[in-house]
Amino acid sequence: MKKKLTISEISKILDISTHTIRFYNKEGLINPEYDKGNGYRLFDYVDLYKLANIVLLRDSGISVNEIKELLKNYSKDTYSSYLEKSIENIDRKVEKLKKQREIVLDNLKALKLTDEFFEIKTINKICLKELNKRSYNEEYSIKDMFKDIIDKNIMNVLYKDLIYCFNNKSMITYFKVDKDEDIVLSNNEYLTFRCRIKRDSEIKGKIKKLINYINVNNINVNVDENVYMRIAPDAFLIVDSGYISNFFIKINSLPK
Numbered sequence: 001m002k003k004k005l006t007i008s009e010i011s012k013i014l015d016i017s018t019h020t021i022r023f024y025n026k027e028g029l030i031n032p033e034y035d036k037g038n039g040y041r042l043f044d045y046v047d048l049y050k051l052a053n054i055v056l057l058r059d060s061g062i063s064v065n066e067i068k069e070l071l072k073n074y075s076k077d078t079y080s081s082y083l084e085k086s087i088e089n090i091d092r093k094v095e096k097l098k099k100q101r102e103i104v105l106d107n108l109k110a111l112k113l114t115d116e117f118f119e120i121k122t123i124n125k126i127c128l129k130e131l132n133k134r135s136y137n138e139e140y141s142i143k144d145m146f147k148d149i150i151d152k153n154i155m156n157v158l159y160k161d162l163i164y165c166f167n168n169k170s171m172i173t174y175f176k177v178d179k180d181e182d183i184v185l186s187n188n189e190y191l192t193f194r195c196r197i198k199r200d201s202e203i204k205g206k207i208k209k210l211i212n213y214i215n216v217n218n219i220n221v222n223v224d225e226n227v228y229m230r231i232a233p234d235a236f237l238i239v240d241s242g243y244i245s246n247f248f249i250k251i252n253s254l255p256k
Contacts, residue, residue, distance in 0.1 A: 003044075004043055004044050005042065005044075006040055007021055007032075010051065014048075014055055025041065027068060029068060030047060030050060032047050054067055057086065060085075060089050061090075062082050062085065070082065116194065116195040116209075117193075117194055118193050118194075118213055119192050119194070120189060120251065121189070122189055122190070123190045123192075124187055126163075127179055127183075128163060128176060128182060128183045129152070129154065129174060129175050129181040130172060130182040131145070131149070131152065132144070132148050133171075135169070135170055135171075136170070136171055140173070145173075161175070161176040161231065162175060163175070163228055163229065164228065165228050166207060167226050185228075190249060190250055191214065191248065191251050192248040193206065194244070194245070194247075195245060196244055196245070203229070206247060210227065214249070219251055220252040221251050221252060222250075222252065225249055227247060227248075227249050228247070229246070229248075230245065230246045
């Protein structure tokens, strides 16, 4: 009766592929015993716990080369620094998953939207980083956007809302960020207009519809108040049916 585990058995325990285990073996991270009769790798308790720690470090963002160096020249301080780095990487993953969850929830809400509607609601503080400012007639290609993103070091664009600001003279593109940047929209009451847009040429018409709703319902806003349009990063998923947009404008007082 064999006393050690095969590669398939240890892969089940650790929930990793046999290919990954063979790779770690090839890289010298583990050194299992080989059965002289059939050439199979055999793993004991030491191999299991060592491999489990390797998997933990790799899943936490520590590179194979870093782990190789740690095993070659182990020190408590080095291992401690890798664990601290793992915590930082895990925290980033958790934050990323939270934002992914928000996007999925937004998608679910968007699927239920059939008609345009207006709503007055409180919008919490929004911090924005300017990406580009241009006239309405000025072309802004995706190549231009890429250059601005790189120049201004705006990373993880997928998880940042794209927000347009419209005023009488120009259109400004912002990304929503987590800290105070170029502009901060404070907590306030906003009139929001949720709608579906199939073509960019429809945007001006949607803004006019928002302004008309303000006038008809005697909603008090500043004459020169900016109109913002929020586009979630998942907005272009279903191109044929358009993308969901939220226009919003700050109001001074509710209609009586």
